[in-house]
Amino acid sequence: MATSGPPIKETQAVVRLWADRFRRADDAELADGLIKIREAGIDPFEAVFASGVRRFEKSGEYVADGALGIVPWLRANCKLSGGAAAERVGIARQLEHLPETQKAFANGDLGYQHVAVMARTAEHVGTAAVRKAEASLLEAAETMDPGLFTGVAKNFEHRVDAAAALAEANRAHERRYLHVSEPMDGMVRLDGLLDAEGGAILRTALNAGMLPGKDDDRTPGQRRADALVDFFRRKAGGSASGAGPRPHLVIRASPDTLLGTPGAPAGELEVGGSVPAETVRRLACDAALTRITGRGELEAEITHAARSIPPSTRRAVEARDRTCVAGSCDRPPPWTDCHHLQHWTQGGPTKLPNLVLLCRRHHRMVHEGGWGLRRGEHRRWGLVPPMKVIAAHARSA
Ligand SMILES: [Zn+2]
Numbered sequence: 001m002a003t004s005g006p007p008i009k010e011t012q013a014v015v016r017l018w019a020d021r022f023r024r025a026d027d028a029e030l031a032d033g034l035i036k037i038r039e040a041g042i043d044p045f046e047a048v049f050a051s052g053v054r055r056f057e058k059s060g061e062y063v064a065d066g067a068l069g070i071v072p073w074l075r076a077n078c079k080l081s082g083g084a085a086a087e088r089v090g091i092a093r094q095l096e097h098l099p100e101t102q103k104a105f106a107n108g109d110l111g112y113q114h115v116a117v118m119a120r121t122a123e124h125v126g127t128a129a130v131r132k133a134e135a136s137l138l139e140a141a142e143t144m145d146p147g148l149f150t151g152v153a154k155n156f157e158h159r160v161d162a163a164a165a166l167a168e169a170n171r172a173h174e175r176r177y178l179h180v181s182e183p184m185d186g187m188v189r190l191d192g193l194l195d196a197e198g199g200a201i202l203r204t205a206l207n208a209g210m211l212p213g214k215d216d217d218r219t220p221g222q223r224r225a226d227a228l229v230d231f232f233r234r235k236a237g238g239s240a241s242g243a244g245p246r247p248h249l250v251i252r253a254s255p256d257t258l259l260g261t262p263g264a265p266a267g268e269l270e271v272g273g274s275v276p277a278e279t280v281r282r283l284a285c286d287a288a289l290t291r292i293t294g295r296g297e298l299e300a301e302i303t304h305a306a307r308s309i310p311p312s313t314r315r316a317v318e319a320r321d322r323t324c325v326a327g328s329c330d331r332p333p334p335w336t337d338c339h340h341l342q343h344w345t346q347g348g349p350t351k352l353p354n355l356v357l358l359c360r361r362h363h364r365m366v367h368e369g370g371w372g373l374r375r376g377e378h379r380r381w382g383l384v385p386p387m388k389v390i391a392a393h394a395r396s397a
């Protein structure tokens with residue numbers, strides 16, 4: 001017998017009740033509430049959703065909407081991505097054969113993500129094998145976070161079927177890719193998938209390079225991004241032969257851009273994309289990894305002027321400064337550029353007294369960020385905020 005449609009009013013009343021309770025809760029009640037809303041609400045609701053999906057898939061009714069399958073139907077109608085829809089369909093299909101898991105899910109004893117792991121495992125080795133070990137897997141799931149539980153499930157898969165586990169790992173390996181987008185709005189998007197081994201190598205390398213420095217206000221995401229770029233910068237520029245690093249970044253810029261003349265065009269990266277004049281000036285400042293070339297007839301002028309810092313000079317600056325000299329920064333030489341206190345395009349010599357070590361973050365602050373440097377004690381330099389620098393310029397003008 002048909003019912004009178006979904007109980008929308010009742011559901012909305014429950015949502016309002018929770019929202020209202022959360023608004024008035026103190027911290028302790030909020031902690032308890034956050035736990036209970038998943039146990040008693042969100043997870044059991046996902047269990048109900050899964051059983052609905054199962055019946056709907058079996059009915060085949062989704063074809064009435066012109067959908068080619070249950071996953072496309074969910075994408076189109078339930079505001080889910082393809083991945084999220086497929087995961088829910090996987091859960092719906094597998095739970096039918098895993099009654100204990102289904103019960104724990106419906107009771108709120110098992111969270112959605114744990115159930116997703118169980119369902120994936122069942123997909124890989126078959127529900128019969130999972131059912132035999134269901135009790136012990138559930139016990140593990142109830143005491144572990146989803147990440148740890150994934151490890152247990154993978155181990156289980158391996159014990160059950162080493163060949164299947166290997167095939168799965170090989171499938172995962174085949175899915176690896178890295179996409180580096182064309183520059184858009186001054187940003188390049190990275191997006192990719194690595195297998196577990198590649199991921200571990202990358203994470204280890206990044207973790208080693210993303211330690212925060214003193215007074216480091218970068219977010220973990222920003223430090224990770226910097227660690228990645230720094231790693232390749234060193235890789236590309238590092239030459240142990242003593243011949244000095246070779247330029248690997250080629251920028252085309254006009255002399256006006258290099259001079260910082262107002263109205264000058266942006267610099268063009270040879271691999272695509274443009275960078276502001278001040279970035280060209282920063283990159284030219286320590287030309288160890290950069291080659292600046294001119295546009296057309298101006299080529300000779302720039303090529304004559306552009307210079308790199310001789311390795312012996314770089315070594316002398318490192319020996320004198322030891323770390324980045326800005327504020328209390330303690331970043332060591334591998335993370336630094338040689339900054340010309342007076343830019344060479346303005347006649348500043350590439351000589352020890354005119355050079356200081358600045359880490360990439362501080363070098364960027366000084367050029368693109370408009371911060372000033374003020375000589376302090378013991379070869380340290382204080383950072384002067386942009387507004388004060390502008391005011392000082394105005395006074396001296
Ligand atoms: Zn500089």
Ligand SMILES: [Zn+2]
Pocket residue numbers: 324325326329330331358359360361362
């Ligand atoms: Zn620094």
